[in-house]
Amino acid sequence: MSHLILQGPHFDGSFIEKVAALAQADGVQPLAQANVVRILGADPASKKEVQALCQQARVDFAYLNQIDNLSDMRVLAMDMDSTLITIECIDEIADMAGRKPQVAAITEAAMRGEISDFSESLRRRVALLEGVPVQALQRVYAERLQFNKGAAELVAGAHQHGVKTLLVSGGFTFFTERVQQRLELNFAYSNTLEVEQGVLTGRVVGDIVDSHAKAHYLQALAQELGAGPQQCLAIGDGANDLVMMAQAKYSVAYRAKPVVQEQAAFALNYAPLDGVLNWFRLSH
The missing domain is CATH 3.40.50.1000 (HAD superfamily/HAD-like)
Known part of the structure; x- marks a missing residue:
């Protein structure tokens, strides 16, 4: 399972829920910065579907196996x-x-x-x-x-x-x-x-x-x-x-x-x- 970082000019709670459901996530962690969210326990197999949804919403995404310092x-x-x-x-x-x-x-x-x-x-x-x-x-x-x-x-x-x-x-x-x-x-x-x-x-x-x-x-x-x-x-x-x-x-x-x-x-x-x-x- 991966961390999935979402960020972009504009997105709302319903979009985050859709992505979390698609990614079969374990949870959602808002970050301190505006319009940035970390989705925990995301399934990397969901990448293509998440990518399509993010492109439609003009949101950037990144799958990370771990969060490096x-x-x-x-x-x-x-x-x-x-x-x-x-x-x-x-x-x-x-x-x-x-x-x-x-x-x-x-x-x-x-x-x-x-x-x-x-x-x-x-x-x-x-x-x-x-x-x-x-x-x-x-x-x-x-x-x-x-x-x-x-x-x-x-x-x-x-x-x-x-x-x-x-x-x-x-x-x-x-x-x-x-x-x-x-x-x-x-x-x-x-x-x-x-x-x-x-x-x-x-x-x-x-x-x-x-x-x-x-x-x-x-x-x-x-x-x-x-x-x-x-x-x-x-x-x-x-x-x-x-x-x-x-x-x-x-x-x-x-x-x-x-x-x-x-x-x-x-x-x-x-x-x-x-x-x-x-x-x-x-x-x-």
């Missing part, structure tokens, strides 16, 4: 674009130059997994940014970059319990450095856009942070901390996050593409990012 976790690895933040930065840079449709189409195909070579897709998109003034990056940051709901709370909760935070992005250092500073993240890795005479050249400097690089950075930090996959969390939304997510027991699809939803152990489609914290026992 968050303080026993060691690494929280996160994607940036469309995960920690609401935008795809490269698409917004392109928008400043009137080239968003061409760039966004490649981004979407890459995130859905339709373009298997992320590095090649990134080079194609960056090439379309040739000649864009570097000030466009500052405008995107100042005018368009916003954190997804619960991002700051998730990071603060991780830090409070001694979990190291790692930002691994196929995006750009201009943005990851600022996001790292604002959220006080422990580590951040991403790509560097080449700039000459105040404009983008359409090239990336050095090796590209692709799906395998993301996984490498997670593995390297886990090894340094003496942590196994059971002590790692990884959150992403696109196909290039899957190799990284496979290194973590808590692989989380956040508002993710179908290919990511299918392979992740958990999903947050309705609850904010800090909904992750509700799967753990928190000590203060």
Whole structure:
């Protein structure tokens, strides 16, 4: 039997009763947070029926064999674009130059997994940014970059319990450095856009942070901390996050593409990012 965590913007007692009955549960335990409930003794065999009911009600669910202590976790690895933040930065840079449709189409195909070579897709998109003034990056940051709901709370909760935070992005250092500073993240890795005479050249400097690089950075930090996959969390939304997510027991699809939803152990489609914290026992 498992614990079943339900969370979402809105659900009522009758919905909880339906889920508990479907899951043949032993009991229901409301948690301190609003709109979060733990159903005790849930039968994992009921997952498909519970999933259908939750999707209809726009509620996230998670089956857990046990409730781990968050303080026993060691690494929280996160994607940036469309995960920690609401935008795809490269698409917004392109928008400043009137080239968003061409760039966004490649981004979407890459995130859905339709373009298997992320590095090649990134080079194609960056090439379309040739000649864009570097000030466009500052405008995107100042005018368009916003954190997804619960991002700051998730990071603060991780830090409070001694979990190291790692930002691994196929995006750009201009943005990851600022996001790292604002959220006080422990580590951040991403790509560097080449700039000459105040404009983008359409090239990336050095090796590209692709799906395998993301996984490498997670593995390297886990090894340094003496942590196994059971002590790692990884959150992403696109196909290039899957190799990284496979290194973590808590692989989380956040508002993710179908290919990511299918392979992740958990999903947050309705609850904010800090909904992750509700799967753990928190000590203060």
